[in-house]
Amino acid sequence: xxxxxxxxxxxxxxxxxxxxxxxxxxxxxxxxxxxxxxxxxxxxxxxxxxxxxxxxxxxxxxxxxxxxxxxxxxxxxxxxxxxxxxxxxxxxxxxxxxxxxxxxxxxxxxxxxxxxxxxxxxxxxxxxxxxxxxxxxxxxxxxxxxxxxxxxxxxxxxxxxxxxxxxxxxxxxxxxxxxxxxxxxxxxxxxxxxxxxxxxxxxxxxxxxxxxxxxxxxxxxxxxxxxxxxxxxxxxxxxxxxxxxxxxxxxxxxxxxxxxxxxxxxxxxxxxxxxxxxxxxxxxxxxxxxxxxxxxxxxxxxxxxxxxxxxxxxxxxxxxxxxxxxxxxxxxxxx
Amino acid sequence: xxxxxxxxxxxxxxxxxxxxxxxxxxxxxxxxxxxxxxxxxxxxxxxxxxxxxxxxxxxxxxxxxxxxxxxxxxxxxxxxxxxxxxxxxxxxxxxxxxxxxxxxxxxxxxxxxxxxxxxxxxxxxxxxxxxxxxxxxxxxxxxxxxxxxxxxxxxxxxxxxxxxxxxxxxxxxxxxxxxxxxxxxxxxxxxxxxxxxxxxxxxxxxxxxxxxxxxxxxxxxxxxxxxxxxxxxxxxxxxxxxxxxxxxxxxxxxxxxxxxxxxxxxxxxxx
Numbered sequence: 001x002x003x004x005x006x007x008x009x010x011x012x013x014x015x016x017x018x019x020x021x022x023x024x025x026x027x028x029x030x031x032x033x034x035x036x037x038x039x040x041x042x043x044x045x046x047x048x049x050x051x052x053x054x055x056x057x058x059x060x061x062x063x064x065x066x067x068x069x070x071x072x073x074x075x076x077x078x079x080x081x082x083x084x085x086x087x088x089x090x091x092x093x094x095x096x097x098x099x100x101x102x103x104x105x106x107x108x109x110x111x112x113x114x115x116x117x118x119x120x121x122x123x124x125x126x127x128x129x130x131x132x133x134x135x136x137x138x139x140x141x142x143x144x145x146x147x148x149x150x151x152x153x154x155x156x157x158x159x160x161x162x163x164x165x166x167x168x169x170x171x172x173x174x175x176x177x178x179x180x181x182x183x184x185x186x187x188x189x190x191x192x193x194x195x196x197x198x199x200x201x202x203x204x205x206x207x208x209x210x211x212x213x214x215x216x217x218x219x220x221x222x223x224x225x226x227x228x229x230x231x232x233x234x235x236x237x238x239x240x241x242x243x244x245x246x247x248x249x250x251x252x253x254x255x256x257x258x259x260x261x262x263x264x265x266x267x268x269x270x271x272x273x274x275x276x277x278x279x280x281x282x283x284x285x286x287x288x289x290x291x292x293x294x295x296x297x298x299x300x301x302x303x304x305x306x307x308x309x310x311x312x313x314x315x316x317x318x319x320x321x322x323x324x325x326x327x328x329x330x331x332x333x334x335x
Numbered sequence: 336x337x338x339x340x341x342x343x344x345x346x347x348x349x350x351x352x353x354x355x356x357x358x359x360x361x362x363x364x365x366x367x368x369x370x371x372x373x374x375x376x377x378x379x380x381x382x383x384x385x386x387x388x389x390x391x392x393x394x395x396x397x398x399x400x401x402x403x404x405x406x407x408x409x410x411x412x413x414x415x416x417x418x419x420x421x422x423x424x425x426x427x428x429x430x431x432x433x434x435x436x437x438x439x440x441x442x443x444x445x446x447x448x449x450x451x452x453x454x455x456x457x458x459x460x461x462x463x464x465x466x467x468x469x470x471x472x473x474x475x476x477x478x479x480x481x482x483x484x485x486x487x488x489x490x491x492x493x494x495x496x497x498x499x500x501x502x503x504x505x506x507x508x509x510x511x512x513x514x515x516x517x518x519x520x521x522x523x524x525x526x527x528x529x530x531x532x533x534x535x536x537x538x539x540x541x542x543x544x545x546x547x548x549x550x551x552x553x554x555x556x557x558x559x560x561x562x563x564x565x566x567x568x569x570x571x572x573x574x575x576x577x578x579x580x581x582x583x584x585x586x587x588x589x590x591x592x593x594x595x596x597x598x599x600x601x602x603x604x605x606x
Binding site for chain 2 (some may be wrong): 054057058059060061078079080082083086088089090092093094095096097098102106107110111112113151155
């Protein structure tokens with residue numbers, strides 16, 4: 001059942017389930033990450049993202065299903081299955097009583113090979129060289145995050161697993177983290193990163209899986225996700241009462257009620273349609289003596305798609321390797 | 336995979352970097368020094384302890400007195416202090432996930448930790464022994480030692496017997512290490528593991544007080560802390576020493592075995 005290491009996909013998980021007593025944290029997750037992907041594993045807090053990453057790394061045993069990295073199952077092969085794999089789940093943790101450098105030396109010793117020779121380079125990449133002699137106990141969250149990345153780089157990974165890598169970082173730290181992921185990806189590293197931020201995934205990833213309550217509700221590339229995201233128009237006028245029938249009478253437009261989220265003034269008219277018809281509408285409104293206060297094209301963002309998939313109980317799956325529709329009865333899971 | 340000696344070496348280095356390590360070692364070194372200082376400033380000697388009445392005749396009588404004193408709770412505590420912490424501290428710091436996602440198998444990490452905990456107990460015991468001999472000889476002289484049989488052995492032979500005694504004393508200490516290690520793996524909590532191991536040691540000493548349970552005494556772990564006294568008889572009484580070997584193994588091997596399987600199978604969710 002093992003595919004040989006060179007052809008096997010970096011991540012190949014089938015039917016992963018993890019239950020803690022009554023709570024189902026992960027409910028049948030299939031995940032395939034191909035070489036070269038920057039794969040976003042996206043979902044709200046508590047959707048079971050970290051649990052999946054822990055199972056991939058062999059830190060916890062799946063209740064059912066299996067996970068292979070480059071064709072090797074960490075539960076079967078032990079640490080050997082993690083050859084060429086690096087990363088961390090949740091915030092990276094270190095020995096507070098050792099210096100940053102000593103922590104990396106320890107990790108390099110556990111890696112074996114020439115990991116120790118990469119310590120200086122890794123510290124330079126994450127810009128921690130000047131703090132390497134300080135004890136980790138005094139590090140800020142951002143510094144630990146950087147050290148965690150340095151620790152991953154020691155393994156010269158072909159697959160990098162990152163769990164919410166930008167969480168808790170200041171804007172500069174986020175920028176550096178994203179730049180680093182982009183750089184590693186350009187150099188051929190496959191990256192699987194979990195996130196609850198659509199913007200982060202949008203910036204970095206080419207493929208995405210969206211999870212809610214332990215199940216994947218979308219799996220596919222970002223472009224097809226974006227094509228689902230449509231858009232609408234928002235209209236505010238001097239006299240909405242008079243404008244509504246004009247809108248309904250305009251060919252090529254579909255009124256869709258009121259837009260409660262209008263930033264300028266809640267409750268603007270909302271409709272969908274092509275630009276030509278919108279131009280005609282503005283003339284028709286003027287003709288009817290209705291003044292236009294605002295006419296805005298609102299492009300739905302991926303964020304909206306994300307919310308509709310992760311919050312709408314009726315959300316269904318899509319994409320190439322998607323799982324069955326999410327059910328609304330899946331339990332909330334502990335963070 | 337990196338060799339065991341590298342992983343073990345790093346376990347020792349971690350111990351060296353932690354304050355709690357020096358707490359136990361400090362106590363192990365301080366006890367003989369305090370005892371000798373008390374001899375210097377006070378008259379008399381502890382007559383109700385075996386070897387106690389000879390502590391002014393030969394410095395070599397001091398280590399046996401301290402071994403007897405230390406068997407009640409002192410050495411179990413020192414051993415448990417590190418063995419009970421060695422896995423639980425990783426839980427506390429959230430570092431198990433850090434070290435278990437490298438290229439070293441869980442089994443090797445476990446073995447390295449067990450060896451490091453045993454090493455620590457041995458070093459603490461040895462430190463106490465060496466300091467007790469040196470300080471004892473400095474105060475009471477390098478003189479013949481009176482054995483439990485009332486015979487007298489030369490100082491050289493006495494030193495040899497004390498060395499052998501320390502090794503046999505190590506057996507029940509390894510039993511305590513194993514129990515503390517098990518509790519460390521199971522509880523994920525350093526304080527619970529240290530206190531738990533110490534409580535088990537104390538309760539096993541109390542068991543023999545209960546009516547009808549006196550016959551169990553030779554097979555209880557704390558009893559083995561007296562086995563070394565077989566060396567200080569003429570001729571050497573091997574029976575308690577041989578019994579200590581297998582009785583301690585009966586405690587240590589299952590404890591380590593359960594600790595190992597638990598550690599191998601457990602979900603790492605802390606941190």
